[in-house]
Amino acid sequence: MAMTTAGEHQTSEARVAVVTGAASGIGFAYAEAFARSGYDVAILDVRDDVHRAAERLSQRAAGSRHLSLITDVGDEGSVIASTAEIGSH
Numbered sequence: 001m002a003m004t005t006a007g008e009h010q011t012s013e014a015r016v017a018v019v020t021g022a023a024s025g026i027g028f029a030y031a032e033a034f035a036r037s038g039y040d041v042a043i044l045d046v047r048d049d050v051h052r053a054a055e056r057l058s059q060r061a062a063g064s065r066h067l068s069l070i071t072d073v074g075d076e077g078s079v080i081a082s083t084a085e086i087g088s089h
Contacts, residue, residue, distance in 0.1 A: 018042045018086065020073050023050040028057075035061035042086045044071035 017034035021027035022043035031043045035057055043050055043057065043066055054068035067089055071082040 015039045016042065016086070018044065020044045020071070022068075023047050023053045028053055031066070032057060032060055035064035035066060038064075040064070040089075041066040042082075043068050044073070044082055046070065046072045 015038060017031070017039040019027055019031040019034065019041060022031045022041075023045035027045070028043075031041050031053070035041045041057070041064065043053055045053070048070055050068045050070060054066055057064065057066050067086060069082045069085055072078040
């Protein structure tokens with residue numbers, strides 16, 4: 001797990017988006033769009049390059065807060081663990 005904060009995040013109400021398949025492609029594009037719109041974003045992917053995607057998100061969406069987690073959505077235990085991790089932030 002890697003927590004990355006780019007800049008300072010200030011809102012009165014937290015808005016959170018959870019995006020699967022977010023290490024690249026359409027998933028990353030959605031994560032970036034949510035981050036630029038002021039959402040805290042949890043980016044999940046089965047591949048470990050999801051953490052590099054978090055670094056790219058920091059560069060492209062200054063001020064956003066995001067959490068990257070390796071998650072296999074086909075594995076119930078993996079989803080439960082990621083949900084708990086997201087909830088703890």
